[in-house]
Amino acid sequence: MSDQRVIRPTPISGFPEWLPETRSVEQRWLDHIRAGFERYGFASVETPSVENLDVLMAKGETSKEVYTLHRVHDDGDDSEARLGLHFDLTVPFARYVAQHFNDLVFPFKRYQMQRVWRGERPQEGRYREFTQCDIDVINVDSVPLHFDAELPRIAHEVLSGLDLPAWTININNRKVLQGCYEGIGAADPMAVIRAVDKLHKIGDDGVRLILTEEAGLTSAQADTCLELARISGADRSVVDAVGKLGIRSELLSEGLEELGFVLDSLADIEGGVRADLSIARGLDYYTGTVYEAAFDDDPGYGSIVAGGRYDDLAGQFIRRRLPGVGISIGLTRIFAKLVAEGRLSGGRTCPTDVLVVVPSDERRGEALRTGALLRGRGFNTEVFHQASKVGKQVQYASKKGIPFVWFPPFGDGKPHEVKDMGTGEQYAADPGTWERPAAG
Amino acid sequence: MSDQRVIRPTPISGFPEWLPETRSVEQRWLDHIRAGFERYGFASVETPSVENLDVLMAKGETSKEVYTLHRVHDDGDDSEARLGLHFDLTVPFARYVAQHFNDLVFPFKRYQMQRVWRGERPQEGRYREFTQCDIDVINVDSVPLHFDAELPRIAHEVLSGLDLPAWTININNRKVLQGCYEGIGAADPMAVIRAVDKLHKIGDDGVRLILTEEAGLTSAQADTCLELARISGADRSVVDAVGKLGIRSELLSEGLEELGFVLDSLADIEGGVRADLSIARGLDYYTGTVYEAAFDDDPGYGSIVAGGRYDDLAGQFIRRRLPGVGISIGLTRIFAKLVAEGRLSGGRTCPTDVLVVVPSDERRGEALRTGALLRGRGFNTEVFHQASKVGKQVQYASKKGIPFVWFPPFGDGKPHEVKDMGTGEQYAADPGTWERPAAG
Incomplete structure (x- = not known):
């Protein structure tokens, strides 16, 4: 126990944070959305979390929601005084296209999956920090209508894979x-x-x-x-x-x-x-x-996807006509609702496929080699962190939801064994050739 | 051309931003690092970008580098006044473990790949916003030495796959x-x-x-x-x-x-x-x-990986002894050096495998169906956004580095054809069975 003062941590309203099993589902969603965007040839772009305030304010109306940055110990360098956290991904993207105009191939199709910030009062479905997943197309002079039809198709395809209400x-x-x-x-x-x-x-x-x-x-x-x-x-x-x-x-x-x-x-x-x-x-x-x-x-919960065609956003940053069309999936808004309603399934506390038991300090080397072998074959593998009672190690796997426990031989000449935590079955196996049984 | 005032965008010192071909390599790195961490059973955690200032200051010495948040239009609600952007991922993780203590399985092994912010004066190798990739283990009362050895092994394995100097x-x-x-x-x-x-x-x-x-x-x-x-x-x-x-x-x-x-x-x-x-x-x-x-x-460039064992960080936030050990890969610091030195290779401006040509407005439907078929078979596929000269469409593929161009039949009864942009070869192919030729 520590003698010092305890700084009791409290959740910060409007800034969501998930336990590992929930985060694992969020990751699966993000991977799915990214794959869906790339399937249509959109390229990844990320922009800094901040923009100059005049860029953020170019749009005007949401200015009250912008967070600006300051340093705790201001030493008179006010170069940050004009920086604000971006409140969406469209304005930064328009700025990006204008700034890198000569280095891009048009029509420029990008996806961007990042956090954005708004200094709003938190309420249901509203966050101060949240992740948006955007696809946009910006082109010189005009954007073909093809994209007006393609974007909702992509959003539809992506959402259809997420098991939503x-x-x-x-x-x-x-x-x-x-x-x-x-x-x-x-x-x-x-x-x-x-x-x-x-x-x-x-x-x-x-x-x-x-x-x-x-x-x-x-x-x-x-x-x-x-x-x-x-x-x-x-x-x-x-x-x-x-x-x-x-x-x-x-x-x-x-x-x-x-x-x-x-x-x-x-x-x-x-x-x-x-x-x-x-x-x-x-x-x-x-x-x-x-x-x-x-x-x-629950239409009152607010929009979970939004977007449209904008004809002069990037044109504010360069003397070119650069119209665009985009659609944004409100990942956090969708995800948080499902978390709150207990609708998420399949979350895991860890990505581990196999836990290798360390039967004794003498056999630790063998356990480590077995772990390395399984990892080399593509299995996410933990080697238990110390020699201790086998029951304790199996219990650890059980608590973490690890599907297989591997037993290196307890003596020379004996076989390796693996326990399927789902069925309870335990059988002899070779770490160089073992495969997960087909789901049945 | 727009008549309005142009807000000329300028790069913000210390906040790196990449072109799509560079970003594609960064993404490959991030995927590689994540897979490396998961291979050892570490679970993903993300924390909000902000922490309460007293949490960030618990460590004391780096306080001068913290960015605090303020709202442009302060309406007297000072609940944000005590929020700062995190300057590393270790302090937020220690707070996370203390806050969610009852919901975690120990030893708790997590990885965290997020942006962090420091209000430093930018100089070579130093950024104000950068991505770190951390793995840490926190346990109740004591952390087995096993982990002190495992963490540098994982970092070594991950770095070895990145083609670094x-x-x-x-x-x-x-x-x-x-x-x-x-x-x-x-x-x-x-x-x-x-x-x-x-x-x-x-x-x-x-x-x-x-x-x-x-x-x-x-x-x-x-x-x-x-x-x-x-x-x-x-x-x-x-x-x-x-x-x-x-x-x-x-x-x-x-x-x-x-x-x-x-x-x-x-x-x-x-x-x-x-x-x-x-x-x-x-x-x-x-x-x-x-x-x-x-x-x-180039040892003077600074540390690209850093970490160690800390015995009382999480203990500041809860009356438990929660020692930990962690290692952090300075992704942006490593990556930006390679970008600056022109050492990155294999970057692509887009993830597209195949561009489907739209020969004419009448055949647009067939091009769209061909694109959908190829996507369903796992190929990242763009359908050109309008009927136009075939040469223009092939040139678009060439400029974007798209490796294959697909020609739907120009008339009934004719075959589909595909052009390999690498070899220049063009041959008849069926979109339902075509495979990429093996790299040779």
């Missing part, structure tokens, strides 16, 4: 919304977008009130906006339904053509993706296609 | 140093340790001066200290050489027994690991075995 990726197009609102004569279409974005929180009546009281719409105009927001479906019928509203606008036609192309391209996917004309991503910088996914049974 | 892991034991200094009558053995730690920077004469002028040693005592520091070797002869100095101290005997055990256990390793009695890790919290590796041809 039912979810839906909803797709919309800002041009459709803006075109409709312009077409019916709304003076400030962005104000309408921001109002409609609140639909799932405040309902029809709430939105109608904002539209008529604040956005200056007539009751009939507001009704049309709400009618538009009620349109959804998995195929081109959505485009027809919007057409039936009878609104004329060039922007609307352009948006419907884009939305139709995306829906046609995704037509082979059965379930989990559809158009929803109520999706607006109100506070974000999107200009065309937008994506937003939520859990079907 | 020659390096050596040097091992020493604080008890040997402290025991010797006590044995010759030094009043403040820790002051001697801190002086000897500077040996490689200031040489024999510099250390002698500190020992005699500041640490109160006689010239003869200082000579003995320097004689001890000159002892090195890969086997037990080191223990004998210290014995010949004729110093009597119980602590020294204990230290030599530990050091001898570790050296005996590593005797089968050929090169790259040895005892060096000049290694002290002066500013750290180590109490027994210490490790430090450097590049043989």
